[in-house]
Amino acid sequence: MRSVRFTPFLLPPLWYTGFAAGRNYAAEKGGQNVRTSKLSILFPVWNLEKEIPGILRFEAEQARGVGAEFIIVDMGSEDRTVLEAVQAVKELGVPGFVIQNGRSQVPVALNTALRKAGGEYLTFLFARRLYRGFLKEYLDAAHRSGADFVYGCTAKGEIPAAERRSVSSVVRQPDGGALVRKMLSRGAVPDIADILVRREFLREQDLSFAEECAFGYAEEFVLRCLLCAGTAVQAPVLPERGGACELKRGRQGAAGKAVFQRVGAMLRVLETAKSRCGNDAELLRLLQREQIPAAVMDAVDAALQEGTGYREIRAYLSGRGYDRLLAVDRRTSAALRHRILLWKIAPWMYRA
DSSP: OOOEEEEETTGEEEEETOOOOOOOOGGGGSOOOOOOSSSEEEEEESSOTHHHHHHHHHHHHHHSSSEEEEEEOOOSSSSSSSHHHHHHHHHHHHOOOEEOSOOOOHHHHHHHHHHOSSSEEEEEEETTOOOOSSSSHHHHHHHTTTEEEOOOSGGGGGGHHHHHHHHSSSSSSOOOOHHHHOHHTTTOHHHHHGGGEEEHHHHHHHHOOOOSSSHHHEEEEEEEEHHHHSSSEEOOOOOOOOESSSOOOOOOOOOOOGGGGGHHHHHHHHHHHHHOOTOOOOHHHIIIIIIIHHHHHHHHHHHHOOOOOOOHHHHHHHHHTTTGGGGOTTTTHHHHHHHHHHHHHHHHGGOO
């Protein structure tokens, strides 16, 4: 793994190559690293040579005035992504790193970025999902409350209640279990590209990304953070998508059996819920009788759409023990119960 450190207005020619480690100039005075960023923006990239200048300009504008650094981790790009990233950051005059991580999955790149980040808080940038109008407000909410985790509103109607909680010492913030229960029941888990998390909280709770999980890693990370957070705060702001700069090209290649990795991700969320909120019967029911069976069936749908035969899928589920996860109760949604019943008794008739 090689990294390039950029400090505004101090760019030796070595950095134009992007292939060798630059020197950490912030650390040279007094022999100590004096990075004091309030926010680290973690950005995994792959083959974005055309898009990355616009994306970085967009995010630099969002982060103006908040004291942010960029941690850009390249996952083995085959084009000029690294060079374009270094050049764009030089022109924008923002601090940070470009790290060449080799060919790797997004969770691996994000863990590399977590280890390199120096900000008090972290946020995540993804080329396909850009948000505007939330960073400063999230940081303000985090510093007022000392929050471990900050997320936004999903509708304008949520803003007044979030404002009351943000200014009142009487209105209590819900605990992590209650938050996750509410989010799962409403189908409104925060997007990982729309959150703020305290770096030391992740270290203290030993929270990171499951590197073997290319599907479901983001949802798992968000839910486990919420379950472990001492204070999770909803900021009174409704982030907006920055569609003009988002990556538009389609995904490449079939996922195959990897789509079932989301099932493993939800099982790890269940284990965290049992450990942190073992007395919350409704939360455990939601996970065991709604979320996990739905994750299995969603993966079945994806595999069928890619052309995998139902016999092969059923054999795979049986071999992994995932068929035993298709357990429901009377409170499970009728649509999910119907999907599972049809898959169990007449899989040849099941249509994704």
